[in-house]
Amino acid sequence: MIKRYPKRAKLRDGTQVSLRLMVKKDQHALYEFFQRVPKEDRLFLRDDVSKPATIQSWVDELDYERVLPLLALVDGRVVGDATLHRRRLGWTRHLGKVRLVIDSRYRQKGLGSLLVKELLEIGKGLKLERLVVELTGGQQAALAAFRHLGFERAAVLYRHVKDRAGRPQDLVILIRDLEEEPEPISF
Amino acid sequence: MSEKRIEDQYPKTTVLKDGTKVVLKTMTHNDREGLHEFFARIQEEDRKFLKHDVSKREVIDSWLKDINYGRVLPLLAEVNGKIVGDATLHRRSSGWLKHVGEVRLVIDPAYRRKGLGSHMLEELILIAADAGLEKLVAEIVAEETAAIRAFRRFNFEQVAVLPGIVKDQGGRYQDLVVMVLDVSTALLPDWYYF
Numbered sequence: 001m002i003k004r005y006p007k008r009a010k011l012r013d014g015t016q017v018s019l020r021l022m023v024k025k026d027q028h029a030l031y032e033f034f035q036r037v038p039k040e041d042r043l044f045l046r047d048d049v050s051k052p053a054t055i056q057s058w059v060d061e062l063d064y065e066r067v068l069p070l071l072a073l074v075d076g077r078v079v080g081d082a083t084l085h086r087r088r089l090g091w092t093r094h095l096g097k098v099r100l101v102i103d104s105r106y107r108q109k110g111l112g113s114l115l116v117k118e119l120l121e122i123g124k125g126l127k128l129e130r131l132v133v134e135l136t137g138g139q140q141a142a143l144a145a146f147r148h149l150g151f152e153r154a155a156v157l158y159r160h161v162k163d164r165a166g167r168p169q170d171l172v173i174l175i176r177d178l179e180e181e182p183e184p185i186s187f
Numbered sequence: 188m189s190e191k192r193i194e195d196q197y198p199k200t201t202v203l204k205d206g207t208k209v210v211l212k213t214m215t216h217n218d219r220e221g222l223h224e225f226f227a228r229i230q231e232e233d234r235k236f237l238k239h240d241v242s243k244r245e246v247i248d249s250w251l252k253d254i255n256y257g258r259v260l261p262l263l264a265e266v267n268g269k270i271v272g273d274a275t276l277h278r279r280s281s282g283w284l285k286h287v288g289e290v291r292l293v294i295d296p297a298y299r300r301k302g303l304g305s306h307m308l309e310e311l312i313l314i315a316a317d318a319g320l321e322k323l324v325a326e327i328v329a330e331e332t333a334a335i336r337a338f339r340r341f342n343f344e345q346v347a348v349l350p351g352i353v354k355d356q357g358g359r360y361q362d363l364v365v366m367v368l369d370v371s372t373a374l375l376p377d378w379y380y381f
Contacts, residue, residue, distance in 0.1 A: 045283075046282050046283050046284075047281060047282045047283075048281055048282065051281075054281065089239055089240065089243075089245075089246055089249070090238045090239045090240075091237075091238050091239075091353040091354055091355060091356070091361075092238075092352075092353060092354075093354075094354050095352070130352075132352075136283070154347075154349050154350070154352070155346075155347035155348070155349055155365070156347070157346050157347055157365065157367070158346065160287070160322070160346075160367070161283035161284055161287075162283055162285070162286055163283065169283075173347070173349065175349075175352070
């Protein structure tokens with residue numbers, strides 16, 4: 001799995017990005033990356049990434065068996081972070097959970113799709129059966145993007161989570177089967 | 188839910204409907220063998236619907252490895268020193284689910300229908316309310332209809348069904364029912380209100 005990286009890819013606008021797994025020394029670069037994520041986007045992230053302690057705990061607990069963090073870099077700067085979360089034990093050990101954050105200046109260039117497609121391949125390689133994404137109801141653009149990549153809405157938990165501002169938000173659970181490819185969209 | 192307060196509250200003794208005396212206490216490292224024996228007494232058809240394969244020693248050992256009541260509060264029920272019930276409250280210290288706790292409950296088959304499960308769930312709801320949690324979640328395999336009914340009695344509501352999402356310990360795909368309790372609307376037994 002790890003042998004796939006580092007690798008290079010080209011975005012729709014020609015930008016060269018390199019993809020590789022996160023290592024401990026990325027701590028500062030990650031912190032800077034999340035500082036660049038607009039505050040209104042940060043509201044909808046699961047963890048409070050504005051706190052250095054949050055990033056510190058990711059670095060301290062780095063364990064690819066549990067969380068596989070894939071970074072996209074442009075000129076050495078982190079512009080995207082996609083993570084695949086797995087459980088070693090229990091009734092969800094055949095599932096992988098995906099989380100994704102893209103630098104606002106690198107959206108609509110296909111970077112998010114590129115990273116999610118990498119995670120789909122990694123998931124298949126790890127013999128996972130399905131990938132799960134959890135988003136808040138407010139993340140309409142992300143919702144549409146994941147649906148385009150074959151994720152289907154499995155459930156909506158009404159006002160289940162709280163954003164950074166303390167407001168209740170719906171939690172949308174999206175699932176994609178890794179074993180069968182979704183029907184291609186023909187129009 | 189500071190550890191100090193939890194330690195002040197437990198152990199405590201309670202009496203079941205049939206007169207059985209039960210001690211409720213928090214799990215410690217000394218409970219390793221007792222827990223193995225407890226889960227060995229749970230029949231396979233029940234065990235397969237649990238989130239973890241509790242027939243494996245490593246599963247129970249992993250729970251005991253990092254006991255942290257702020258993250259997972261494990262409450263045990265004992266009769267004459269034998270574990271007959273295990274109820275856990277799981278929570279997160281940060282993130283968008285910080286106000287949400289998750290409950291899991293396993294009762295020795297010989298001690299069901301005596302009110303033990305309800306009693307343990309009440310304890311968890313009260314601990315959750317005390318800790319400022321706003322919601323409790325229970326995730327139950329859809330076939331476990333008795334458990335779903337029991338949670339409903341406390342005002343847990345079914346908010347979603349995830350079709351075929353979990354794989355039971357027998358390797359079969361099962362629908363998962365997600366039940367949520369708004370802690371402020373929990374239906375507690377009469378003794379709590381009077």
